[in-house]
Amino acid sequence: MSTTTKKPLLLPAFFTMKCPSCRKGFVFQNRSVFPLGKTVAIKEKCEVCGQKLLSEKNNGAGMNYALTMVVFLLNLLWYCPLYISFKKNPNENWYENNSVEWYLASSIFVVIVLQPWLMRMSRMVYLYLYVSFGASSEATDKNV
Numbered sequence: 001m002s003t004t005t006k007k008p009l010l011l012p013a014f015f016t017m018k019c020p021s022c023r024k025g026f027v028f029q030n031r032s033v034f035p036l037g038k039t040v041a042i043k044e045k046c047e048v049c050g051q052k053l054l055s056e057k058n059n060g061a062g063m064n065y066a067l068t069m070v071v072f073l074l075n076l077l078w079y080c081p082l083y084i085s086f087k088k089n090p091n092e093n094w095y096e097n098n099s100v101e102w103y104l105a106s107s108i109f110v111v112i113v114l115q116p117w118l119m120r121m122s123r124m125v126y127l128y129l130y131v132s133f134g135a136s137s138e139a140t141d142k143n144v
């Protein structure tokens with residue numbers, strides 16, 4: 001209760017893309033996702049605690065695929081009520097019109113628009129998997 005240094009919360013630090021070790025330093029080189037060529041450029045070390053952030057295996061491609069699938073599923077949450085409310089013929093089934101194609105097209109559009117943030121999030125997931133809070137830099141060197 002009476003700790004002088006308050007530990008920053010995990011989820012806000014994760015979604016604001018802070019260092020997993022101190023949860024204060026920003027992980028990426030640019031605050032903005034633009035320019036897109038440097039979207040996933042990570043700082044070599046955290047400027048607050050010195051935690052090593054950049055590693056050879058730091059590619060979030062598999063995690064990016066998983067996040068893309070999550071976005072596709074989340075798109076169902078807004079697409080289904082929209083589809084049901086705009087359905088012209090109440091006796092028509094979902095496979096008798098182009099609703100699946102519209103769902104896929106809109107989901108692909110959303111995923112493409114969100115891609116820079118999804119790529120950053122997938123890198124963040126890997127960083128938070130490998131680096132725990134308060135970890136020193138030599139502790140993570142063996143994971144590289």
Ligand SMILES: [Zn+2]
Pocket residue numbers: 019020021022023024025046047048049050051
């Ligand atoms: Zn840090």
